[in-house]
Amino acid sequence: MDILTISIIIMAILQIGAAIYAVIQKDLLYAVIATSVISLILSIFFYVLQAPDVALTEAAIGVALTTIVFVITIRNTERHEDKRHVKIGNKIIKK
Amino acid sequence: MKKVIVLILLAVVAYYLVDVFSQIKFGENRFQGENVRDFYLDKSKNDLHVSNSVTSIVVNFRGFDTLGEVTVLFLAATALGSVLYRRKAHGEAVLFNASTIVRSGAHLLFAPILLLGAYVFIHGHLSPGGGFQGGTIIATGFLLMLLAYHDYKVSHGVLTWVESLAGLTFASLGLTGLILGKTFLENFLPIGTINDLFSGGIIPIIYIAVGFKVGAELTGVLYTMLNEKEYKKS
Numbered sequence: 452m453d454i455l456t457i458s459i460i461i462m463a464i465l466q467i468g469a470a471i472y473a474v475i476q477k478d479l480l481y482a483v484i485a486t487s488v489i490s491l492i493l494s495i496f497f498y499v500l501q502a503p504d505v506a507l508t509e510a511a512i513g514v515a516l517t518t519i520v521f522v523i524t525i526r527n528t529e530r531h532e533d534k535r536h537v538k539i540g541n542k543i544i545k546k
Numbered sequence: 547m548k549k550v551i552v553l554i555l556l557a558v559v560a561y562y563l564v565d566v567f568s569q570i571k572f573g574e575n576r577f578q579g580e581n582v583r584d585f586y587l588d589k590s591k592n593d594l595h596v597s598n599s600v601t602s603i604v605v606n607f608r609g610f611d612t613l614g615e616v617t618v619l620f621l622a623a624t625a626l627g628s629v630l631y632r633r634k635a636h637g638e639a640v641l642f643n644a645s646t647i648v649r650s651g652a653h654l655l656f657a658p659i660l661l662l663g664a665y666v667f668i669h670g671h672l673s674p675g676g677g678f679q680g681g682t683i684i685a686t687g688f689l690l691m692l693l694a695y696h697d698y699k700v701s702h703g704v705l706t707w708v709e710s711l712a713g714l715t716f717a718s719l720g721l722t723g724l725i726l727g728k729t730f731l732e733n734f735l736p737i738g739t740i741n742d743l744f745s746g747g748i749i750p751i752i753y754i755a756v757g758f759k760v761g762a763e764l765t766g767v768l769y770t771m772l773n774e775k776e777y778k779k780s
Contacts, residue, residue: 507675515689
């Protein structure tokens with residue numbers, strides 16, 4: 452295995468880890484940062500796979516703009532997932 | 547009366563749609579041995595003198611799709627503005643000034659970021675990148691200033707003018723090709739030598755227009771979202 456293959460495998464594992472972290476994290480700000488990490492690694496992948504146009508788009512839109520739109524939304528709503536309400540089936544129950 | 551006119555118009559549209567599509571057999575190979583990929587690569591190198599063939603496909607061969615994308619972006623930005631933009635502000639904006647280090651850094655980086663964006667969309671036909679990427683980079687430059695200074699103002703009037711002029715340039719270049727040549731976005735300018743800055747006919751002009759349009763739209767979106775006033779909850 453050459454160095455490129457090994458680094459691609461490491462980046463893929465990081466990407467999957469960031470995706471799982473984004474799902475299980477209750478603090479939405481951290482979850483958004485994790486999704487932007489996914490986009491960052493994805494843009495590196497695009498560059499390695501010889502699609503620099505797509506890599507530029509992914510870096511600019513996926514990493515910068517989408518993240519900032521989510522951050523603004525979180526600032527205007529709530530940062531943490533609501534712990535006072537629990538969803539069981541179709542009913543939302545107050546704790 | 548209105549209904550009759552609508553029905554007649556719909557009938558005309560339906561007739562031409564059926565007429566066109568009935569000539570194409572379903573699943574038929576319409577290139578008879580020739581490949582679309584080879585055709586595009588060959589034509590972008592020899593007929594258009596564009597070294598980045600992705601650009602020639604996006605702007606020339608599939609230019610109509612790009613016009614649609616730009617329109618979608620314009621509609622999305624307009625919808626967001628009409629929902630969030632309020633002339634009379636109630637309550638306080640929750641923005642505050644950043645620290646001195648961030649402000650100085652933003653001031654220092656603002657011009658180079660704009661320059662990088664302009665470089666990316668002016669050289670869209672030579673190197674990777676293009677109107678969308680360059681416009682987004684310009685928008686991130688404005689975002690930096692908006693985050694650093696809470697009272698940084700972007701004029702909505704100027705943004706609207708830039709957007710409208712860029713869109714008009716795109717559409718009128720396409721229509722000029724339709725009038726002079728045969729198809730929408732047909733090249734009518736001299737193509738120059740390959741790998742030159744002034745090459746590719748209308749492609750660099752269209753990408754510059756797209757860059758200005760995307761940059762102005764995304765800046766407007768970010769400005770509207772960041773300056774949304776928080777209502778005092780009662």
